[in-house]
Amino acid sequence: MTTKTYRSATLLVHQGIDRDPATGASAIPIYQASTYHHVGGQPGEYDYARSGNPSRRQVEDAIALLEGGVRGFAYATGMAAIGSALALLKSGDHLIAPNDLYGGSWRYLSTVLPEQGITTSFVDITDLNRIEAAITPATKAIFLETPSNPLFNITDIRAVTALARQRGLLTLLDNTFMTPLLQRPLELGVDVVIHSATKFLGGHSDLMAGLVTTADPQLAKRLKYFQNAFGAVLAPFDSFLLARGIKTLKLRLEAAQRSAQDLAERLQDHPAVARVWFPGLVDFAGRELHFSQASGAGAVLSFELKEQARVAPLLQQIKLPIIAPSLGGVETILTHCWSMSHAAIPAETKLRLGIRETLLRISVGIEDVEDLWEDLAAAL
Incomplete structure (x- = not known):
């Protein structure tokens, strides 16, 4: 499907692929296979379901299309998406994060990342001076959540991303509250956008999923490598439910x-x-x-x-x-x-x-x- 003139409501319904290329079915089938035949011993587009699955590819393409990214990635939960996006950091790195954010994110940043050698400073992310004061030689990224959960602190995305670019830092933003329908962080300068698709994108409290996208091809390669290596991917049936939820x-x-x-x-x-x-x-x-x-x-x-x-x-x-x-x-x-x-x-x-x-x-x-x-x- 060409996307050059379509508006958000149309993209939500038709997504990246709006019919099964093999049969013309109006929904991408649930490809439940865990492995794929290698014709003549050579792998095709899909070789093993952890690395890729047509049902999962549907929602991965959809989030990239909706957010303006070059590639999307689907995970088993929203926290798996956050953890996988933060795998862009390595031991010895320092992260700046909001002091007001979702409790699950706070727990991961404050207890899991330190065990991996990554430290986090929690600051008032709405104050550029506080962000700048928290930057150290080890700082590599800024994590954002706006509106924040649950106190609705609003961060100036343009100002933070400009500061980050000036200092050579990555920016990651959890866009769960707003969805790509109401807020498009990549257009505002953010490097990586994260969603708990369990929430509005799925929309029916019947699945767990996480999504990540980026407009940077090099970051996309790194995210893909970790997704395949770590394997916390979204299952085919949940991918089907998520694609259906996004339509409405x-x-x-x-x-x-x-x-x-x-x-x-x-x-x-x-x-x-x-x-x-x-x-x-x-x-x-x-x-x-x-x-x-x-x-x-x-x-x-x-x-x-x-x-x-x-x-x-x-x-x-x-x-x-x-x-x-x-x-x-x-x-x-x-x-x-x-x-x-x-x-x-x-x-x-x-x-x-x-x-x-x-x-x-x-x-x-x-x-x-x-x-x-x-x-x-x-x-x-």
């Missing part, structure tokens, strides 16, 4: 984003709520910067209750949302950040960052917003 991303995300805006505004006026974090709110501190680099507010928001005593009753009484440490599904998902998504972060660190036991995160689904509000208001 625009419809799902636009519907969820509208409802998220509605709920954020209503929560802001609720007497039990102390504060709401959502880029779509007119008084959101990072609103102007966010919309200078993204085309929408997204479908995730955080809010804090005034009283800790209200948290347990809310979690017990709410009926529609799934209470879980995830996001991006067609169903609304409510997360108690302290005990779920950010449980891996020590209590004193969470408190220092402003992640308190009264903080909750909502990933808004595609239910009727009035039903969601009635349920939420009753539980509050």
